[in-house]
Amino acid sequence: MKxxxxxxxxxxIFFVGLxxxxxxxxxxxxxxxxxxxxxxxxxxxxNHGFYLTEVSHAAGIDxxxxxxxxxxxxxxxMPEVASMGxxxxxxxxxxxxxxxxxxxxxxxxxxxxxxRNMHDGTFKDVAEQLGIADVNKAGTGVSMGxxxxxxxxxxxxxxxxxxxxxxxxxxxxxxxxxTRVSDKAGLPPWINANTAVWFDYDGDGLLDLFVGGxxxxxxxxxxxxxxxxMPNSFEYANNGGRKYLFxxxxxxxxxxxxxKVGIKSRRWALAAAAADLRGTGHPDLFVAxxxxxxxxxxxxxxxxxxxxxxxxxxxxxxSGMNVAFGDIFNQGRYAVxxxxxxxxxxxxxxxxLWVPKEGTKGSGIKYENLARAMGVELGGWSxxxxxxxxxxxxxxxxxxxxxxxxxDRKKSYWYDFTKISGGNSxxxxxxxxxxxxxxxxxSGYQQKHVWLNDGAGKFVDVAQAVGVTDTYDGRAVALxxxxxxxxxxxxxxxxxxxxxxxxxxxxxxxxxxxxxLEGTKSNRSAIGAQVALSWNGQKQxxxxxxxxxxxxxxxxxxxxxxxxxxxxxxxxxxxxxGKVQTLHDLVPGRLYKIEEPK
Amino acid sequence: xxxxxxxxxxxxNNGIQWKKMLSMDNRFMPPLxxxxxxxxxxVSFGILESYEKTLLAIVTSIVAELILGRIFLHxxxxxxxxxxxxxxxGILLRSPLFWPYVLCSLLAITSKYVLRIxxxxxxxxxxxxxxxxxxxxxxSVATLSIQWGNNLGAMLVIWILGSVIIWRLRRFHxxxxxxxxxxxxxxxxxxxxxxxxxxxxxxxxxxEYQLFIFFMITDPKTTVRSKKGQCIVAFMVxxxxxxxxxxxxxxxxxxxxxxxxxxxxxxEMWLNSxxxxxxxxxxxxxxxxxx
Numbered sequence: 001m002k003x004x005x006x007x008x009x010x011x012x013i014f015f016v017g018l019x020x021x022x023x024x025x026x027x028x029x030x031x032x033x034x035x036x037x038x039x040x041x042x043x044x045x046x047n048h049g050f051y052l053t054e055v056s057h058a059a060g061i062d063x064x065x066x067x068x069x070x071x072x073x074x075x076x077x078m079p080e081v082a083s084m085g086x087x088x089x090x091x092x093x094x095x096x097x098x099x100x101x102x103x104x105x106x107x108x109x110x111x112x113x114x115x116r117n118m119h120d121g122t123f124k125d126v127a128e129q130l131g132i133a134d135v136n137k138a139g140t141g142v143s144m145g146x147x148x149x150x151x152x153x154x155x156x157x158x159x160x161x162x163x164x165x166x167x168x169x170x171x172x173x174x175x176x177x178x179t180r181v182s183d184k185a186g187l188p189p190w191i192n193a194n195t196a197v198w199f200d201y202d203g204d205g206l207l208d209l210f211v212g213g214x215x216x217x218x219x220x221x222x223x224x225x226x227x228x229x230m231p232n233s234f235e236y237a238n239n240g241g242r243k244y245l246f247x248x249x250x251x252x253x254x255x256x257x258x259x260k261v262g263i264k265s266r267r268w269a270l271a272a273a274a275a276d277l278r279g280t281g282h283p284d285l286f287v288a289x290x291x292x293x294x295x296x297x298x299x300x301x302x303x304x305x306x307x308x309x310x311x312x313x314x315x316x317x318x319s320g321m322n323v324a325f326g327d328i329f330n331q332g333r334y335a336v337x338x339x340x341x342x343x344x345x346x347x348x349x350x351x352x353l354w355v356p357k358e359g360t361k362g363s364g365i366k367y368e369n370l371a372r373a374m375g376v377e378l379g380g381w382s383x384x385x386x387x388x389x390x391x392x393x394x395x396x397x398x399x400x401x402x403x404x405x406x407x408d409r410k411k412s413y414w415y416d417f418t419k420i421s422g423g424n425s426x427x428x429x430x431x432x433x434x435x436x437x438x439x440x441x442x443s444g445y446q447q448k449h450v451w452l453n454d455g456a457g458k459f460v461d462v463a464q465a466v467g468v469t470d471t472y473d474g475r476a477v478a479l480x481x482x483x484x485x486x487x488x489x490x491x492x493x494x495x496x497x498x499x500x501x502x503x504x505x506x507x508x509x510x511x512x513x514x515x516x517l518e519g520t521k522s523n524r525s526a527i528g529a530q531v532a533l534s535w536n537g538q539k540q541x542x543x544x545x546x547x548x549x550x551x552x553x554x555x556x557x558x559x560x561x562x563x564x565x566x567x568x569x570x571x572x573x574x575x576x577x578g579k580v581q582t583l584h585d586l587v588p589g590r591l592y593k594i595e596e597p598k
Numbered sequence: 599x600x601x602x603x604x605x606x607x608x609x610x611n612n613g614i615q616w617k618k619m620l621s622m623d624n625r626f627m628p629p630l631x632x633x634x635x636x637x638x639x640x641v642s643f644g645i646l647e648s649y650e651k652t653l654l655a656i657v658t659s660i661v662a663e664l665i666l667g668r669i670f671l672h673x674x675x676x677x678x679x680x681x682x683x684x685x686x687x688g689i690l691l692r693s694p695l696f697w698p699y700v701l702c703s704l705l706a707i708t709s710k711y712v713l714r715i716x717x718x719x720x721x722x723x724x725x726x727x728x729x730x731x732x733x734x735x736x737x738s739v740a741t742l743s744i745q746w747g748n749n750l751g752a753m754l755v756i757w758i759l760g761s762v763i764i765w766r767l768r769r770f771h772x773x774x775x776x777x778x779x780x781x782x783x784x785x786x787x788x789x790x791x792x793x794x795x796x797x798x799x800x801x802x803x804x805x806e807y808q809l810f811i812f813f814m815i816t817d818p819k820t821t822v823r824s825k826k827g828q829c830i831v832a833f834m835v836x837x838x839x840x841x842x843x844x845x846x847x848x849x850x851x852x853x854x855x856x857x858x859x860x861x862x863x864x865x866e867m868w869l870n871s872x873x874x875x876x877x878x879x880x881x882x883x884x885x886x887x888x889x
Binding site for chain 1: 666669670692693694695697701704705708709711712730731732734735736737738739740750753791792793794796797798799800801803804805806807843846847848
């Protein structure tokens with residue numbers, strides 16, 4: 001019998017150990033354990049400081065989104081190409097001090113809904129009577145999202161409707177109705193967009209509007225001239241819709257100035273948001289693109305300079321679907337969360353959490369992706385996400401929804417998807433080359449993520465434990481203190497699914513403070529106004545936003561969780577006009593309504 | 599992925615050819631080519647998960663090769679093979695985590711020393727490592743899904759450059775047979791599934807296949823010796839891949855090579871043993887022979 005050397009035996013054992021390593025890692029990481037747990041409210045309060053209860057039906061909302069049905073030439077892949085349109089935006093359209101909810105529908109002939117807050121825990125749809133329901137008529141395209149901003153500074157939030165089709169601007173007639181002013185405003189006849197942002201880029205006190213095109217604007221998705229309308233690459237597509245920056249002229253008219261101010265791109269924009277990322281007093285614009293890199297437009301007050309590659313956020317191409325800003329370290333600087341795609345064993349792009357690098361600032365700002373290090377990288381086929389302090393402990397948490405196409409649970413389209421996605425542009429960009437979906441799912445039925453910020457550099461997913469158990473195809477997430485209770489509730493719009501209202505219950509003793517800002521010299525919506533709140537030796541900044549996340553807009557009121565026994569030192573408001581206002585003697589548990597000093 | 603520090607005795611008539619092929623120029627050509635792909639791909643298009651992860655895979659491969667080579671060969675092995683394995687793992691494997699790069703490289707290199715029959719390792723190291731990771735750790739890894747930009751230019755440059763190098767290494771026929779077979783079988787798949795023909799051809803136009811074709815199926819150490827045999831094996835890889843594709847296997851090419859490669863080698867060994875009865879026994883090799 002041949003003698004087997006000891007070294008060979010040891011190496012063979014080592015080799016078997018290597019093969020067993022993935023099982024051990026899986027065991028240690030707990031991925032084998034059942035992910036679903038039943039909500040135990042008292043345990044959730046004790047362990048995480050809050051829980052969420054889905055109350056849409058009890059609140060009088062039984063809205064189910066209807067997806068678009070596009071040109072029959074796309075029938076084979078219709079679930080995929082018609083996979084967006086569910087959106088939610090929060091607005092107090094009638095200035096009664098209670099947040100209302102606007103949701104879009106996307107089937108031709110379907111109606112959008114404006115849910116008025118009835119102050120008693122319920123909502124009532126008033127879109128029809130106010131004239132902003134029937135906006136998806138055949139031939140005009142369908143809704144993809146909505147953002148609200150007071151473009152004429154009359155005190156009432158006006159509505160810009162994002163569409164695959166004719167974009168619409170509705171003037172808010174003092175909360176009693178809406179008047180369509182799209183033509184007067186000078187909007188183009190057709191844009192296939194999924195994102196828009198109100199912001200005052202030039203600081204003239206008037207809100208301007210950025211609109212990011214997805215499909216090219218000369219494509220009528222209901223009457224295709226050609227099936228060559230898909231992206232020409234999964235990573236470097238440059239055949240998408242153009243970008244628009246509508247400069248508010250102050251007389252109800254807008255001038256399109258994108259090229260003039262340096263915004264030229266034909267990437268496939270899916271999400272955008274603006275904030276003063278560098279402390280310059282000018283809002284910068286961050287655009288997350290599908291099928292490509294993100295873009296960061298640095299604003300010098302007059303022009304934009306695209307700095308995606310140089311800053312680090314625009315180098316590795318992914319499938320950007322979300323832009324949300326949050327001061328996650330309470331250090332007075334914004335991190336940017338961009339969602340992408342991850343599917344076990346097939347495609348692991350990972351979401352990005354862009355954090356400014358220490359020591360970089362101004363036009364030399366650089367970002368590093370800390371998503372993996374902080375535990376918010378893998379979120380499935382991720383869509384909308386928002387930062388907010390869900391348990392009022394003083395640090396910003398992150399709510400992420402996901403799931404692309406949920407059809408047959410047992411059949412997946414991923415194989416065919418990878419077949420086409422790895423190929424050359426000449427093949428990809430023609431829809432007729434795409435295999436039929438045949439009722440199969442594509443990253444469907446995914447579990448959502450509610451990541452709690454532990455304040456020490458880690459986020460922990462507690463979704464199941466705090467009651468977020470839905471598996472709809474989530475698109476938009478918005479946060480608002482819907483019932484003026486000092487907590488952030490979560491509203492989620494699902495593609496071809498119900499609108500969900502997650503009512504928040506926070507453990508007693510966790511304090512909060514809110515600010516409702518109104519500009520005078522600045523735009524009246526105070527979009528771009530920043531509050532730096534200092535308490536207990538720490539400082540957190542938040543900024544009023546004219547649209548963030550994916551097809552979403554949070555409540556304009558700023559909500560700060562403070563934790564237990566907070567000692568508030570000050571709140572410094574930097575208005576878009578440049579004015580700085582410092583507030584002292586603030587007490588927790590109150591909503592402060594602040595008007596910009598004249 | 600290919601060149602190994604460990605070689606086995608070869609029939610005398612093949613010796614000159616192999617010696618020529620493994621001359622200094624040719625030996626360094628694949629490492630240089632794959633390094634070029636990596637650098638150009640990453641600088642132009644950001645193909646890498648990160649430089650750190652690729653570096654980790656390369657260092658792990660090289661260290662493992664050094665240690666195992668020292669133990670079994672009693673001398674420091676040539677590192678071209680380990681370098682290619684590491685760089686292949688670094689490019690082809692996608693994971694947000696670091697440990698899969700270490701594990702995959704270790705699996706690849708260790709497999710060369712453990713899974714041996716008659717002095718030959720029977721799996722292409724990186725094919726073994728990547729297939730094992732995809733099969734065992736699907737929740738943590740994927741493979742390269744990125745493209746070389748959205749135009750034909752980069753793709754053509756790599757095809758032409760790769761073809762020239764592979765031609766010089768006298769293995770172009772393997773690539774040619776595989777590509778022709780893949781395209782021909784795409785017609786069969788279209789006929790069976792009803793999917794558009796171009797969607798069936800599409801995968802072979804991507805960079806994952808370029809690496810697969812130029813660096814995996816042409817591996818001198820894990821392919822059969824005769825030219826005719828190599829052509830048959832290349833066709834069989836494409837055929838098995840087709841069957842896997844009909845079963846909607848995302849990683850069909852890797853799994854096909856994983857299955858076909860060793861079987862082909864075993865058959866070749868069996869045929870050789872019939873001709874040379876003295877070397878019949880097919881057991882785990884304990885006598886590793888230096889080049």
